[in-house]
Amino acid sequence: MHIDLRQLRHFVALAEHRSFVAAAAAVNLSQSAFSRSIQSLEHSAGFQLVDRGSKDLPPTQQGLVLLEHARRLLRQAQELDNEIGRLNGAESGALRFGCGPAPAAQLVPQAVAGFIADYPRAQVNFQVDNWQELNARLIAGEIEFFVADTRRFEADPDYRVVRLQPQRWTFCCREDHPLAQTGAPTCRELFAFPLATTFRPPNIRKVLVDYSGRRDFQPAVECEHSYALLNVVLHSDAIGIGSALNLEPYILRGNLRLLTPRDLPEHLEELHTRYGIVSRNGRTLSPLAQAMIARIEHTDRALTERLSGLPSTGFDA
């Protein structure tokens, strides 16, 4: 049997997306070309890879065996590529990594901006997604690392975690908001307005229930994307919650005001971000990935230092 890594990559995509349309889009192919690629692999293998009779296209028994080998081969191919790059001291080539929505707002773009100045011949591809998707891509070897909340990976020996600086989560409102003049409202005054929040920190719901005094408290707006969320805050009476790092540009421009409820509990460790860089233990990182990680850490430190000039929000531990 002729082994074609491209076709194996397509099969892995199909197994993950359980749809020819979605998988084709994921590998940047037309659906028909993708279908032919799978057919060609099936022809080479001599058996059907997926059960087309079922709606969610489950892999056949033989398909599962091939899938396992395909994932291993793709991972090893990536590692070989990384190793060759390392031996050559490569400064060019493709770098693929991922990041969560919050790091995608400020930290990662600024780090990438610095990186492409240092490595103009590198091709950078970073995907913004939730941690589950990022983890799946990391395991499949499609990305070398991701930047996201690290809580689920810190104790797992299969993962290598580099923690970034914790950033405080803060309340904010638009500059001409009724509460903007008071600066330090009470929690009751604050929660009289609709709340717009990301899904993080993970325990934000519990904290909001405590603050609002309402067991059934629900934010008016939930959105993973910090940029979109802040635009809601900028154009409404909503009170936003965001990491200090992502709010900073808006605060400095005077578009947003930080709010410090005067009756907040003093010590709230959990209202800090817990972001970091997650990679797989035992896998060699390419020189470009190592350089990118160093750049993200450097940018993180620089931004955190700059943030120390911002006014306190009452969320400081």
Added chain:
DNA sequence: CAAGCCAAGCCAAGCACGGT
């Protein structure tokens, strides 16, 4: 270097199937 071959990919049409 031109001609031929072939794999990969696209578009459009057709088919199957589920939902209304």
Added chain:
DNA sequence: ACCGTGCTTGGCTTGGCTTG
């Protein structure tokens, strides 16, 4: 019955590789 969605297939183009 009709419509929308998802997959396959036929016909075609394109680009890379081989051969003379």
